[in-house]
Amino acid sequence: MNIDILTLFPEMFASPFDSSIIKRARDKNIVQINTYNIRGFSRNKHHTVDDTPFGGGVGMVMHAEPVFEAVEKLKNSNESKSRIILMCPQGMTFTQGYAKELAQEERLIFICGHYEGIDDRVREHLVTDEISVGDFVLTGGEIPVMVLVDAVVRLIPGVLGDKASAEEDSFYNGLLEYPHYTRPRNYKGCEVPEILLSGHHENIRKWRLRQSLLRTLAGRPDLFKEKLLTAEEKKLLKEIHADLAEILNT
Missing domain, CATH: 3.40.1280.10 (SPOUT methyltransferase, trefoil knot domain)
Incomplete structure (x- = not known):
């Protein structure tokens, strides 16, 4: 260019x-x-x-x-x-x-x-x-x-x-990016989420997608107006709303 x-x-x-x-x-x-x-x-x-x-x-x-x-x-x-x-x-x-x-x-x-x-x-x-x-x-x-x-x-x-570095950035797929962690595993009593240490790539992928949806819902819900959700994203978002409703009712 x-x-x-x-x-x-x-x-x-x-x-x-x-x-x-x-x-x-x-x-x-x-x-x-x-x-x-x-x-x-x-x-x-x-x-x-x-x-x-x-x-x-x-x-x-x-x-x-x-x-x-x-x-x-x-x-x-x-x-x-x-x-x-x-x-x-x-x-x-x-x-x-x-x-x-x-x-x-x-x-x-x-x-x-x-x-x-x-x-x-x-x-x-x-x-x-x-x-x-x-x-x-x-x-x-x-x-x-x-x-x-x-x-x-x-x-x-x-x-x-x-x-993939660009494709995983915030906004690339219409959502905010999931959280990142690196060493040390424990810093001042704050632990890295256990799932990231599991080595189970599919579970990690799903966790990251859920976190991305959560962050977007909390910080930039307006992005959902333009975002064409996949079937998996719709399912996870429905689960997130159900979890939030349960928390609010307790």
């Missing part, structure tokens, strides 16, 4: 993308990540990229022209079909499902807004995707892009050592 990032602050991406899993993916040439300073595409002599908004108001708005120029140059330099993504509040909320979809692409171009935002002609006529990472305000689009790149890159085949 090729990932191009248009930003006013390319230096912000150096540390996150030169560490851990993303660094290894880049070293293996599984993914190429390039950052471009939008100021470099400004045609005025001072390389300014913003101005006061038409109609008045506080703050500054980023020009459409340098963003269009940058995207066109990037598209002309590579024949791969590009998803052009703008981070903005009115965009679709980013989810694991969205990450899976983007991980299938050959090329992603991210646009990071700043100040009061970008001239809306960029959103109307240039981008293919508008994405939000949540209902809160950040200084610019750089940190949300880091979040998206991390979530997407780890799903590309070959990035994680074991495919």
Whole structure:
């Protein structure tokens, strides 16, 4: 995958993308990540990229022209079909499902807004995707892009050592992940659940699935609205509800 990032602050991406899993993916040439300073595409002599908004108001708005120029140059330099993504509040909320979809692409171009935002002609006529990472305000689009790149890159085949590592993550199958434990078996009187030490793989699998359902029911019950439950999950969930009803009645 090729990932191009248009930003006013390319230096912000150096540390996150030169560490851990993303660094290894880049070293293996599984993914190429390039950052471009939008100021470099400004045609005025001072390389300014913003101005006061038409109609008045506080703050500054980023020009459409340098963003269009940058995207066109990037598209002309590579024949791969590009998803052009703008981070903005009115965009679709980013989810694991969205990450899976983007991980299938050959090329992603991210646009990071700043100040009061970008001239809306960029959103109307240039981008293919508008994405939000949540209902809160950040200084610019750089940190949300880091979040998206991390979530997407780890799903590309070959990035994680074991495919199952991604498939067992929270949200991958629409549920929260089950709890994990490692040595020591007993820490300050807190014991690891006995079933995990049994060596019975099928019982462990069922326990983990039940725990995943329990955690989702307790912490994110809204996820069940979108989750298509398997027959086994329905059965376990019914048992969990029966157990909870019994506890409440005692």
